[in-house]
Amino acid sequence: MTVSPLVDLTRSLRLIATASCSRSSRTNLAVAGAYATEAIVLRSFRTGEADRVVHLLTPGFGRVNVIAKGARKTTGKMGARLEPLTRIDAIVQPGKSDLSTITGADVLWSGDELRRDPIRALAATGGIEAIVRLFPEPEPDERLYRGLQRYLEALTEPLGDDVRGGADTITLGFVLKLLALAGWRPEVAACVACGAPTAVYDAAAGCAFCASCGSGSPLDPIAASAAAQLLAEPLGVVTTPAPVARAAIARVCRETAEQHGGVRLALLGQGVTA
Ligand SMILES: [Zn+2]
Known part of the structure; x- marks a missing residue:
């Protein structure tokens, strides 16, 4: 029996819909994992070529350890915002390990003085x-x-x-x-x-x-x-x-x-x- 062109088209559309649906739900999951939080930088350590590991204290998530990728590059602005004692608004992307990635930081209180x-x-x-x-x-x-x-x-x-x-x-x-x-x-x-x-x-x-x-x-x-x-x-x-x-x-x-x-x-x- 030959499949009618209409049935074939319907099946193809359904397959495409399923594929794009699962792709978008994966994307949504990744985005949903990132969260915004206020945080105070407790400590900061150099790691790798240009990165920093930063220990944060947050009001709603407790202690959070993050990696700031490229924080020590001269062009990177993130580094100055992650000095110990600084209070920031942070965007944190949880990773597979205990170490999350910090993808954004705005200074609320610099601690410079x-x-x-x-x-x-x-x-x-x-x-x-x-x-x-x-x-x-x-x-x-x-x-x-x-x-x-x-x-x-x-x-x-x-x-x-x-x-x-x-x-x-x-x-x-x-x-x-x-x-x-x-x-x-x-x-x-x-x-x-x-x-x-x-x-x-x-x-x-x-x-x-x-x-x-x-x-x-x-x-x-x-x-x-x-x-x-x-x-x-x-x-x-x-x-x-x-x-x-x-x-x-x-x-x-x-x-x-x-x-x-x-x-x-x-x-x-x-x-x-x-
Ligand atoms: Zn006594």
Whole structure:
């Protein structure tokens, strides 16, 4: 039996329709995979001839690692937008591996002032290290993201004559809040057993004691009160504590992170403990 020309034509049309339909649905899938998100650049590494691997924190997708292709070419404009501490609007195309590709970036907040000042930039390394080490999982947390945004903005504000002290204090406040967000808020306002002024901090217990009730690293009432204020108040509000108190607060943060998170905060309080 011969196939009538009409049937043949219909079948051909159906085949073409099926082919183009499946092609367009594949295209749609690829496009649908790309997403737009606000992001803060945590770290950036060179890779290959001209590329960069960039670690981002986003409000809705958590930690996202992307490759910026050609970011280091002199003609590429993407590189300058992907400096650490920059806040951007990004277009991200997920790949087959954990590494997505960043295909677009607009600067929302450049972070230039922060990177230009070595004292503030040094303090920021302590805050970035804490967020990277205390929150290694990719789960999104809008509070974490907005906290980092506020921290970087606070570090850029006028800090008076003692810029190092001011930047250290903002960083200590930020790290204390990160510890609280992780579920390890140090209880330091007074001895948790009897309410007397503090003498020591017991990192395993996560709280302070007077000399009679417990043992731990030294934490005098002045440092303890400053730490409690830093936990309670917004960033950039608390008066800069003396260097010895800042060193004690940095120790509380480091011991808590090590004891409960198993992570070392090596860069925190470099200015006061060096
Ligand atoms: Zn006590």
